[in-house]
Amino acid sequence: xxxxxxxxxxxxxxxxxxxxxxxxxxxxxxxxxxxxxxxxxxxxxxxxxxxxxxxxxxxxxxxxxxxxxxxxxxxxxxxxxxxxxxxxxxxxxxxxxxxxxxxxxxxxxxxxxxxxxxxxxxxxxxxxxxxxxxxxxxxxxxxxxxxxxxxxxxxxxxxxxxxxxxxxxxxxxxxxxxxxxxxxxxxxxxxxxxxxxxxxxxxxxxxxxxxxxxxxxxxxxxxxxxxxxxxxxxxxxxxxxxxxxxxxxxxxxxxxxxxxxxxxxxxxxxxxxxxxxxxxxxxxxxxxxxxxxxxxxxxxxxxxxxxxx
Amino acid sequence: xxxxxxxxxxxxxxxxxxxxxxxxxxxxxxxxxxxxxxxxxxxxxxxxxxxxxxxxxxxxxxxxxxxxxxxxxxxxxxxxxxxxxxxxxxxxxxxxxxxxxxxxxxxxxxxxxxxxxxxxxxxxxxxxxxxxxxxxxxxxxxxxxxxxxxxxxxxxxxxxxxxxxxxxxxxxxxxxxxxxxxxxxxxxxxxxxxxxxxxxxxxxxxxxxxxxxxxxxxxxxxxxxxxxxxxxxxxxxxxxxxxxxxxxxxxxxxxxxxxxxxxxxxxxxxxxxxxxxxxxxxxxxxxxxxxxxxxxxxxxxxxxxxxxx
Numbered sequence: 001x002x003x004x005x006x007x008x009x010x011x012x013x014x015x016x017x018x019x020x021x022x023x024x025x026x027x028x029x030x031x032x033x034x035x036x037x038x039x040x041x042x043x044x045x046x047x048x049x050x051x052x053x054x055x056x057x058x059x060x061x062x063x064x065x066x067x068x069x070x071x072x073x074x075x076x077x078x079x080x081x082x083x084x085x086x087x088x089x090x091x092x093x094x095x096x097x098x099x100x101x102x103x104x105x106x107x108x109x110x111x112x113x114x115x116x117x118x119x120x121x122x123x124x125x126x127x128x129x130x131x132x133x134x135x136x137x138x139x140x141x142x143x144x145x146x147x148x149x150x151x152x153x154x155x156x157x158x159x160x161x162x163x164x165x166x167x168x169x170x171x172x173x174x175x176x177x178x179x180x181x182x183x184x185x186x187x188x189x190x191x192x193x194x195x196x197x198x199x200x201x202x203x204x205x206x207x208x209x210x211x212x213x214x215x216x217x218x219x220x221x222x223x224x225x226x227x228x229x230x231x232x233x234x235x236x237x238x239x240x241x242x243x244x245x246x247x248x249x250x251x252x253x254x255x256x257x258x259x260x261x262x263x264x265x266x267x268x269x270x271x272x273x274x275x276x277x278x279x280x281x282x283x284x285x286x287x288x289x290x291x292x293x294x295x296x297x298x299x300x301x302x303x304x305x306x307x308x309x
Numbered sequence: 310x311x312x313x314x315x316x317x318x319x320x321x322x323x324x325x326x327x328x329x330x331x332x333x334x335x336x337x338x339x340x341x342x343x344x345x346x347x348x349x350x351x352x353x354x355x356x357x358x359x360x361x362x363x364x365x366x367x368x369x370x371x372x373x374x375x376x377x378x379x380x381x382x383x384x385x386x387x388x389x390x391x392x393x394x395x396x397x398x399x400x401x402x403x404x405x406x407x408x409x410x411x412x413x414x415x416x417x418x419x420x421x422x423x424x425x426x427x428x429x430x431x432x433x434x435x436x437x438x439x440x441x442x443x444x445x446x447x448x449x450x451x452x453x454x455x456x457x458x459x460x461x462x463x464x465x466x467x468x469x470x471x472x473x474x475x476x477x478x479x480x481x482x483x484x485x486x487x488x489x490x491x492x493x494x495x496x497x498x499x500x501x502x503x504x505x506x507x508x509x510x511x512x513x514x515x516x517x518x519x520x521x522x523x524x525x526x527x528x529x530x531x532x533x534x535x536x537x538x539x540x541x542x543x544x545x546x547x548x549x550x551x552x553x554x555x556x557x558x559x560x561x562x563x564x565x566x567x568x569x570x571x572x573x574x575x576x577x578x579x580x581x582x583x584x585x586x587x588x589x590x591x592x593x594x595x596x597x598x599x600x601x602x603x604x605x606x607x608x609x610x611x612x613x614x615x616x617x618x
Contacts, residue, residue, distance in 0.1 A: 150611060150612070150613040151612075152611075152612060155612040155613050155615075155616050156613050156616055183611075184608060184611075185611040185612075185613055187570065187573035187574050188532045188570075188574060189573075189574040189575065190573075190574075213604065214604070214608045215566075215569060215604050215605045215608050215611070216528055216563070216566040216569070216570075216603065216604030216605055217528060217566075217569075217570060217573070217604075219525055219526060219528065219529045220528045220529040220531075220532045220570065222529075223497045223529045223532065223533065224532065254525070257524075257525045260524060260525070260526075261496065261497075261525075261526060261529065264496035264498075264499075264526070265496050265497060265498040265499075266498065294525065295522065295523070295524050295525025295526075296524045296525055299493065299523045299524050302459060302461075302492075302493075302494040302524070303459070303460075303461060303464040303494075304459040304464050304465050304494055306464075307464050307465055
């Protein structure tokens with residue numbers, strides 16, 4: 001982590017969090033074209049799919065193939081989502097560099113999403129850690145604490161419960177943990193307060209902020225998290241995505257807008273904005289008819305940024 | 310000003326900055342219905358029009374009538390934009406409580422917009438102050454420094470030049486001054502830095518932040534300005550607006566989203582969000598076919614906010 005805040009990492013999650021909420025299935029070849037384009041635009045971490053039963057998310061049924069293609073691309077950290085030990089087994093076998101397990105801090109959301117209470121998921125995470133070690137795998141284990149700022153089903157989620165779960169997953173042996181505003185309930189003050197408390201618990205292992213722009217506060221929340229010390233953010237090209245189990249939730253923060261936010265503040269992301277906007281245009285064509293989001297693609301980069309370059 | 314930041318004022322500028330950029334002319338009766346609706350939703354400051362030549366902005370030709378109607382509404386501070394002493398004369402005669410003179414920190418923008426260099430505008434502002442005093446009027450004189458964060462024509466605008474103009478208009482006798490990101494070039498870091506320096510110059514007379522959401526950073530910039538100590542913000546219902554002389558500029562921050570941002574952080578604005586969203590729906594109907602913006606109207610308020618109430 002860069003304590004000065006002069007560099008941040010953007011993890012592209014459009015191929016997972018984005019595509020899972022879109023009816024259209026993108027062909028494997030196009031997913032790989034997207035992944036190569038993202039790498040060429042300077043992104044270095046990509047979540048490429050999810051090892052859930054193909055019946056649940058047919059859009060992501062080719063995840064093993066996509067991982068194989070993505071790990072062949074130089075200079076990329078390839079991650080996948082896994083909901084349970086069975087998914088983790090497939091992730092480890094796939095050769096993904098990292099696996100992310102979602103753990104909902106909302107009991108109701110957890111039951112609806114995974115049919116398990118949060119503490120059952122924590123136990124499975126410990127199992128996954130043991131499986132990974134037994135397999136001699138270097139696959140990094142990360143947990144994303146979802147609904148960390150509230151839940152459309154349960155309403156308020158107590159910060160103390162979020163922090164308890166952060167501690168619990170660290171005890172279960174995860175390498176990294178992040179906080180996710182799955183349904184767009186966070187605000188900048190809540191973000192600063194909760195991340196500050198979570199850093200006290202997790203230190204540098206608190207390593208991701210995942211925000212949705214459902215109510216317009218996505219980038220303000222990213223900024224507030226950056227102020228709190230977060231140096232790695234999830235984002236989705238064209239802001240696609242949401243949570244199929246959280247009604248009303250839609251739109252991850254757009255990768256191109258997050259990259260623009262940091263570029264405008266002089267914070268390095270490694271992203272070439274022109275290349276990323278060109279990729280956005282291509283993906284938007286593939287997803288023609290689907291709801292896309294984001295702002296900077298419409299107005300273009302400011303003249304001042306061109307001068308700075 | 311509330312130094313604690315627990316209360317802020319939102320000044321509705323949709324009737325001026327919004328309507329001037331929309332081809333459709335709203336009938337005077339509807340403008341007054343909008344104004345009463347805004348008051349009923351808890352807004353207390355409204356910019357209702359502009360004393361520019363009606364040929365330039367026929368949409369605002371009824372400004373004197375609108376001021377007359379608006380000042381009859383209890384509990385409202387009614388402001389108008391005036392580009393020059395002739396406009397100020399009409400504003401003073403109209404009985405408006407406050408007049409706002411735009412002063413572009415970009416020389417090119419100033420020449421294009423007002424056909425005058427910034428320092429000529431400063432001299433006119435001194436004239437306006439003298440006129441106001443000679444008339445025995447209590448009409449407050451405020452200056453909005455536009456293109457304070459950059460300009461589509463000129464590119465970079467030097468912060469030192471912005472601060473020089475802040476000093477100059479204070480010397481010219483204005484009551485209040487604000488900084489405006491007319492074309493959506495600002496970022497949270499620039500906002501914090503420039504407002505901090507401007508507070509050093511102007512103290513409590515620095516009393517407004519005006520942000521556009523052109524590139525998605527509008528609310529992040531509002532938040533950054535609030536962190537810097539700004540307690541009064543311009544915003545436009547449904548995010549309508551822009552600057553006819555600044556190509557590519559579009560969309561003030563949406564009043565309903567700014568109100569939601571502060572409500573979510575526990576900062577009081579006096580706004581009843583349900584009433585404001587109902588008003589937005591009504592105005593959106595009137596402006597059917599025009600480009601509208603904003604986020605919270607689409608997803609609705611979070612369950613957590615309902616619980617808090």
